[in-house]
Amino acid sequence: MNKIYLWGFIVTAAMLGFTYMSVIGSKGGLNGDIVNILTAAAAVALVLITVFTVIKYVRQMQVDTASGELANEKWDDIGEYLNPIPTGWGILFLLTMVWGMWYFLIGYPVNGYSQIGEYNEDVAAHNTKFEAKYKDITGDRLIEMGESVFLAECKVCHGLTADGIDGTASDLNVRLEANVVKYHILHGSNSKLMGTENPMPNRYGIMNANTDYSPISDAEIDVVSEYVANGMTGEGADVFAGACAACHGADGKGQAYVAPNIATFDIGLVVTILNHGKRGVIGGMPAFDRLNTKQKEAVGAYITSLSAKE
Amino acid sequence: MENRPLEYDYSVSKLFIYNTLFVGFIGMFVGTYIAWEMAFPSLNVIFGDGAIAEYTNFSRLRVLHTDSVIYGFVLSGVWATWYYVGQRVLKVSMAESKTLMVIGKLHFWIYFASSAVIVVSLFMGITTSKEYAEFEWPLDLGITVIWLLWGASIAGLIGLRREKTLYISLWYYIATFLAVAMLHLLNNLEIPTYYASGGIGAWSHSVSMYAGTNDALVQWWFGHNAVAFVLTTPIVAIIYYFLPKESGQAIYSYKLSLLSFWGLMFIYLWAGGHHVLFSTVPDWVQTMGSVFSVILILPSWGSAINMLLTMKGEWQQVASSPIIKFMVLGSTFYMFSTLEGPIQAIKSVNAIAHFTDWIIGHVHDGALGWVGFTIIAAIYHMIPRMFKREIYSKKLMATQFWIQTLGIVLYFTSMWIAGITQGMMWRAHDEFGNLAYSFIDTVTVLHPYFIIRAVGGTLYLIGFVMFIYNIYKTMSARQVEESELQNATPMGA
Amino acid sequence: MFHWLEKNPFFFALAVFVTIAFAGLVEIVPNFAQQSRPLIGTTPYSTLELAGRHVYIKNSCNACHSQLIRPFKSETDRYGDYSLSGEYAYDRPFLWGSKRTGPDLMRVGNYRTTDWHENHMWDPEKVVPGTIMPAYRWMFVNNTDIDTAYAEMLTIEKFFGVPYNKPVPMKDGTTKIIKMGATLNEARMMALEEAITISHDMKNQDVIDAVALGRIPEIVALIAYMNSLK
Numbered sequence A: 001m002n003k004i005y006l007w008g009f010i011v012t013a014a015m016l017g018f019t020y021m022s023v024i025g026s027k028g029g030l031n032g033d034i035v036n037i038l039t040a041a042a043a044v045a046l047v048l049i050t051v052f053t054v055i056k057y058v059r060q061m062q063v064d065t066a067s068g069e070l071a072n073e074k075w076d077d078i079g080e081y082l083n084p085i086p087t088g089w090g091i092l093f094l095l096t097m098v099w100g101m102w103y104f105l106i107g108y109p110v111n112g113y114s115q116i117g118e119y120n121e122d123v124a125a126h127n128t129k130f131e132a133k134y135k136d137i138t139g140d141r142l143i144e145m146g147e148s149v150f151l152a153e154c155k156v157c158h159g160l161t162a163d164g165i166d167g168t169a170s171d172l173n174v175r176l177e178a179n180v181v182k183y184h185i186l187h188g189s190n191s192k193l194m195g196t197e198n199p200m201p202n203r204y205g206i207m208n209a210n211t212d213y214s215p216i217s218d219a220e221i222d223v224v225s226e227y228v229a230n231g232m233t234g235e236g237a238d239v240f241a242g243a244c245a246a247c248h249g250a251d252g253k254g255q256a257y258v259a260p261n262i263a264t265f266d267i268g269l270v271v272t273i274l275n276h277g278k279r280g281v282i283g284g285m286p287a288f289d290r291l292n293t294k295q296k297e298a299v300g301a302y303i304t305s306l307s308a309k310e
Numbered sequence B: 001m002e003n004r005p006l007e008y009d010y011s012v013s014k015l016f017i018y019n020t021l022f023v024g025f026i027g028m029f030v031g032t033y034i035a036w037e038m039a040f041p042s043l044n045v046i047f048g049d050g051a052i053a054e055y056t057n058f059s060r061l062r063v064l065h066t067d068s069v070i071y072g073f074v075l076s077g078v079w080a081t082w083y084y085v086g087q088r089v090l091k092v093s094m095a096e097s098k099t100l101m102v103i104g105k106l107h108f109w110i111y112f113a114s115s116a117v118i119v120v121s122l123f124m125g126i127t128t129s130k131e132y133a134e135f136e137w138p139l140d141l142g143i144t145v146i147w148l149l150w151g152a153s154i155a156g157l158i159g160l161r162r163e164k165t166l167y168i169s170l171w172y173y174i175a176t177f178l179a180v181a182m183l184h185l186l187n188n189l190e191i192p193t194y195y196a197s198g199g200i201g202a203w204s205h206s207v208s209m210y211a212g213t214n215d216a217l218v219q220w221w222f223g224h225n226a227v228a229f230v231l232t233t234p235i236v237a238i239i240y241y242f243l244p245k246e247s248g249q250a251i252y253s254y255k256l257s258l259l260s261f262w263g264l265m266f267i268y269l270w271a272g273g274h275h276v277l278f279s280t281v282p283d284w285v286q287t288m289g290s291v292f293s294v295i296l297i298l299p300s301w302g303s304a305i306n307m308l309l310t311m312k313g314e315w316q317q318v319a320s321s322p323i324i325k326f327m328v329l330g331s332t333f334y335m336f337s338t339l340e341g342p343i344q345a346i347k348s349v350n351a352i353a354h355f356t357d358w359i360i361g362h363v364h365d366g367a368l369g370w371v372g373f374t375i376i377a378a379i380y381h382m383i384p385r386m387f388k389r390e391i392y393s394k395k396l397m398a399t400q401f402w403i404q405t406l407g408i409v410l411y412f413t414s415m416w417i418a419g420i421t422q423g424m425m426w427r428a429h430d431e432f433g434n435l436a437y438s439f440i441d442t443v444t445v446l447h448p449y450f451i452i453r454a455v456g457g458t459l460y461l462i463g464f465v466m467f468i469y470n471i472y473k474t475m476s477a478r479q480v481e482e483s484e485l486q487n488a489t490p491m492g493a
Numbered sequence C: 001m002f003h004w005l006e007k008n009p010f011f012f013a014l015a016v017f018v019t020i021a022f023a024g025l026v027e028i029v030p031n032f033a034q035q036s037r038p039l040i041g042t043t044p045y046s047t048l049e050l051a052g053r054h055v056y057i058k059n060s061c062n063a064c065h066s067q068l069i070r071p072f073k074s075e076t077d078r079y080g081d082y083s084l085s086g087e088y089a090y091d092r093p094f095l096w097g098s099k100r101t102g103p104d105l106m107r108v109g110n111y112r113t114t115d116w117h118e119n120h121m122w123d124p125e126k127v128v129p130g131t132i133m134p135a136y137r138w139m140f141v142n143n144t145d146i147d148t149a150y151a152e153m154l155t156i157e158k159f160f161g162v163p164y165n166k167p168v169p170m171k172d173g174t175t176k177i178i179k180m181g182a183t184l185n186e187a188r189m190m191a192l193e194e195a196i197t198i199s200h201d202m203k204n205q206d207v208i209d210a211v212a213l214g215r216i217p218e219i220v221a222l223i224a225y226m227n228s229l230k
């Protein structure tokens, strides 16, 4: 076999191999996605057409000889043959032009393509497919789904293991950290955690509106912060019962319309946070409008499961 | 008088060749450096994370790379050939007209001075952000002057010509001149804010006349055709002269040249829409961009085929001359990138390719394989004739060829894999219908490919240094050739 | 005919010019009027946001980041609603970008916050392990060029009628006024006020001190711009 063919074969095989690697490398494979399929096909066509066209001309360099009638003129000794254009090239040029005209004048307006229309169809198809699937997702599967949302959306802030990356976001493996609790007792809280504007007053306001008298002492604050952060265990139960239980409930699990659950995460709380975002001592947590209801529920289940393990 | 061979004057051409080598090295060095930065981000702060980091950072350096290779390396190369080829195919010497010499010298020195200002201003972060048109208005004016000087030299040489018919290369030089003039003027319509506001703020700052989608439309009409008329048509001009000249073969077909030229002129300008597919420009403009890109394959391939057929029956030359090798492989890469481009312009493919490294791969198989190789070959052909010396070392030249070829192959294959992988990962949904990957997952997978690309770029750069060395040694060697050289360039072992 | 042109350079050049100029006329001109109207809810940039936009451009963030969300499910899931032409009405220049080495930022204001940007611009690798985004620490030191932003506001108001100090219709039926200083000094004061609000959410003591003293480090302007991208 001629060396050129061998080279052509090697190049083709390598490029096709690379294309295959890329498709597999994106783990999903072709995924039945028409765009993926067309792209892979186009890449294959690109390699085959180039390699074999070039081989054709290299063969002519190797075996053919230059011939034809020369033009009268020469430029700095460069001559010019009056050879006709290569037939295949001419025909293809004509064909593509005809195709272009047709596509633009007839094919295209008749189809009335719109990229937004196409998008709407895609989304509708996606939603029908997954709405059917979502219905059955509960329990561990829901948590698994939530983990997948978490890894795509939340890990940039909360970290791969949800540890909050050195305090730059909340550590979600525990319900609350002591410094957060302390901050909210000192300054109150106003993050629509109940879904609506329903702030928790600051340390002066817990019992009455006096601004210079705090019904809870600094020492008590430290104790109760540890108590809450430790999952409502240890010292401070008395302070909690006195100062906090009225709103957050004796067990800290919150009361509807009054105050949120500060003992454990629950799906509703996380969903509310995802709907409204949150601002606190650590920083800002954005709202996530673009997640759908099921995704929010799922990630809520996942986060709840993180601290529930202990 | 008529019988004596003309003494051509290469002094302007030489200046441009020196600049091609100089800026070519800098631009590719920066390219290699930013390629390594993408593989190992700590290189961004190699001189510490303090004040210096501002100037060694990827995003500042990237425009320095693109602008210095395109407007420094490529344009200098193009002008070096213009001041060489122009005289020869028109049969006039620059020396015949004092005015032309002055124009040529001014052209070079104003260009050189502006380049220096551009480098400083880009380092300082003075940029309009428009790709390949980053320069602020004072530099736009400078560029206009430089361009007009080039135009004057074209008009001047043609005005004095003894050869009545314009050779094919000249068609392409003329088209380059006209198109870039038009693009540059329209894309850079901007209002200097310092003057408009009665003297507030930075004097160099300006604001674009176009907003949003319109601005994008004009910018990519410019951007696409800047590629066409800086990285394509002048390079076609170069190869149409140097390949037949070096090989001693006649151009395969005048008709093919003719159809390819006019076809390219007509079709290229419509294809810019392929840079804004799935954007907010109207669907029909996008479709137009895709359709014309596909048609564009043929006029592009027409020139490449014409070159390959010019070498018909001349395989022994391809095998023995590195200069011919550079040009034949250059034409091949031209074919590859002008098929790859149209394929990436198909909407479904662009949905994956756009925004990814596959585009970067496409850029560089064109830029390194086609543009770089053709310019390198042209300089190898010109230098021995200007200095009447044989090339210092053919072996070195051949080694350079293979090293750079390997570099290109590593570059475009790694970007091919990286681009397709990332494009598909962005689209992937998992079994729950959620996005399968967070963005960072699609960045970390690219690490090995970034390393391979950086190695490829380094090889290409090493080849380029060998090239500079070879040219330098050629220039400083003993004069051997007495008379005007014909065809094949003499090469030392 | 062609051979005749090849002997007559002037007409040759003319023919080339007509051939290449034609496409631009057909493709670009008709779209102009239609594309430039702002969407309801799209507002001009405030002084500090515009200055932040200049910081973004100065550092060529657009070399790695796009601001164009294509109408694909995978993109709207990741970044939010696909982009509409009218949303860019006040973008001079446009910043769509052509390479997405980092994620799209068209709506980053919706899902990232001041303190996150602060940490991320200081040390991206710490926030997002494996990232290849460089750190931008000098932005915590360098001062923002408010004057040039103000000059630009004056210019675009005068030449393009950008509605500063005028009610702009919002999606919920209300209107909003983006203010522009009447004098340079007023503009500087307004920018500082914006900067103070942002610095409240920041932790870097040098930056907070600088703002308290009336200086605006580039990072503050940049964050104002990032937060405005919605």
Ligand code: HEM
Binding pocket: B131, B223, B227, B231, B232, B271, B274, B275, B293, B294, B296, B297, B300, B334, B337, B338, B339, B340, B341, B342, B344, B345, B350, B353, B354, B355, B359, B362, B363, B364, B365, B366, B367, B370, B371, C098
């Ligand atoms: C038939 C000819 C060609 C067509 C139809 C074509 C098409 C394309 C397409 C579709 C893109 C990508 C746009 C995107 O999605 O971002 C592109 C980018 C590019 N191409 Fe080509 N291409 C052609 C030839 C070439 C050649 C010969 C070169 C020479 C080096 C070249 C240089 C570039 C460059 C520099 C870019 C990047 C532009 C940017 O900054 O985004 N192209 N081309």
Ligand code: HEM
Binding pocket: B028, B029, B031, B032, B033, B034, B035, B038, B062, B065, B066, B069, B070, B074, B357, B359, B360, B363, B364, B367, B368, B371, B372, B454, B456, B457, B458, B460, B461, C063, C098, C099, C101
């Ligand atoms: C040693 C050789 C070179 C290396 C290592 C190199 C490397 C690079 C890198 C790393 C980028 C940035 C890619 C990104 O942002 O992802 C780039 C962009 C670019 N380079 Fe090079 N380059 C080299 C030579 C050249 C040459 C010779 C040209 C032109 C003649 C060129 C033209 C460009 C262009 C136009 C872009 C921008 C592409 C785009 O925005 O789509 N490069 N190069």
Ligand SMILES: [Ca+2]
Binding pocket: B128, B133, B134, B135, B136, B137, B140, B188, B190
């Ligand atoms: Ca400009």
Ligand SMILES: [Ca+2]
Binding pocket: B131, C097, C098, C099
């Ligand atoms: Ca680009």
Ligand SMILES: [Cu+2]
Binding pocket: B223, B224, B225, B227, B271, B272, B274, B275
């Ligand atoms: Cu293009």
